[in-house]
Amino acid sequence: MMISARGLRKSYGGIEAVKGIDVEVSAGEAFGFLGPNGAGKSSTMRMIAAVSPVDAGSLEILGMDPATHGSEIRARLGVCPQEDSLDNELSVMENLVVYGRYFGLSRAEASSRAKEQLAFVQLTERAKSRVEDLSGGMKRRLSVARSLINQPDVLLLDEPTTGLDPQARHQLWDRLFRLKQQGVTLVLTTHYMDEAEQLCDRLVIMDNGVIVAAGSPLELIAAHSTREVTELRFGVGDNESMAEKVADLADRVEVLPDRLLLYTDDGEQASQAVHDRELHPVSSLVRRATLEDVFLRLTGRTLVD
Numbered sequence: 001m002m003i004s005a006r007g008l009r010k011s012y013g014g015i016e017a018v019k020g021i022d023v024e025v026s027a028g029e030a031f032g033f034l035g036p037n038g039a040g041k042s043s044t045m046r047m048i049a050a051v052s053p054v055d056a057g058s059l060e061i062l063g064m065d066p067a068t069h070g071s072e073i074r075a076r077l078g079v080c081p082q083e084d085s086l087d088n089e090l091s092v093m094e095n096l097v098v099y100g101r102y103f104g105l106s107r108a109e110a111s112s113r114a115k116e117q118l119a120f121v122q123l124t125e126r127a128k129s130r131v132e133d134l135s136g137g138m139k140r141r142l143s144v145a146r147s148l149i150n151q152p153d154v155l156l157l158d159e160p161t162t163g164l165d166p167q168a169r170h171q172l173w174d175r176l177f178r179l180k181q182q183g184v185t186l187v188l189t190t191h192y193m194d195e196a197e198q199l200c201d202r203l204v205i206m207d208n209g210v211i212v213a214a215g216s217p218l219e220l221i222a223a224h225s226t227r228e229v230t231e232l233r234f235g236v237g238d239n240e241s242m243a244e245k246v247a248d249l250a251d252r253v254e255v256l257p258d259r260l261l262l263y264t265d266d267g268e269q270a271s272q273a274v275h276d277r278e279l280h281p282v283s284s285l286v287r288r289a290t291l292e293d294v295f296l297r298l299t300g301r302t303l304v305d
Helices: 041-048 066-075 092-102 107-120 136-147 166-181 193-199 217-224 239-249 267-276 291-299
Strands: 003-012 015-025 030-034 056-061 077-080 154-158 185-190 202-207 210-215 228-233 252-255 260-264 283-288
Touching: 003 041, 015 041, 015 202, 015 210, 030 041, 030 193, 041 056, 041 154, 041 185, 056 066, 066 077, 077 136, 092 107, 092 136, 107 136, 136 154, 136 166, 166 185, 166 193, 185 193, 193 291, 202 217, 202 291, 210 217, 210 291, 217 291, 228 239, 228 267, 239 252, 239 260, 239 267, 252 291, 260 267, 260 291, 267 283
Parallel strands: 030 185, 030 202, 077 154, 154 185
Antiparallel strands: 003 015, 003 056, 202 210, 228 260, 228 283, 252 260
16 A cells, blocks of 8 residues: 555644545555545645645555655655746756756766656657746656656656646656556546546545545446436526426436536437427537536536636
């Protein structure tokens, strides 16, 4: 067990950000924390990173207590923060070498590992470039490379693809998937449901400092949603009134500002029934259920809130 938390709590100025959660992460696993802003994800990650003390409960990282073995734990962790903390004045290679020196590596060893990591994240040709000249996607890949310079047992990633375009996101997903295949334990926070489905073996959904659901992506979808979802878009302001007219066509109807979601095991049948009633949505779509549908049911709001 790489991470084990029992009754974990964290407060700031009288506000309890994490309210007694239990978490276990096994070696080689990709584990995710999902939730809206303020759910307690980042507070939990800071405790796991051994940079924020635990207020109550127990926490073991790599079999050690961060209160007494913080430096030993941090030496075996890789941390990729949400905001890039790269040195823009240094070259790509220098960023890795300097960071490696913080872990007591010789300059020769740091340089050797830096070359390996640049090849891994496909930045070898940019080794002499200054960081400020890199694209956003390149900077994120460089941040991942830097977090791997100490050959960590656990890699912590806080919102790893926020702000990236789709192509850059998929490139980073590929690198993270390869790390998992190599046996690195991944722990990430994200508010992108597709990212969680792609990367995570297991995950927890947090809301207001507590865990409201846990399991694999497929387990969560099976437990908290139907097999399919029919999306209907009516005119502006009409979705709420239309919900009453289609409520009996689905197990559950979710009213969003721009559309209706009909949760059913047969989306095509529900869509046809809507048209048989001579209701005419601007657009309709039948799709499989996703983690975002689970999130909507459990928290009642979208991930960007």
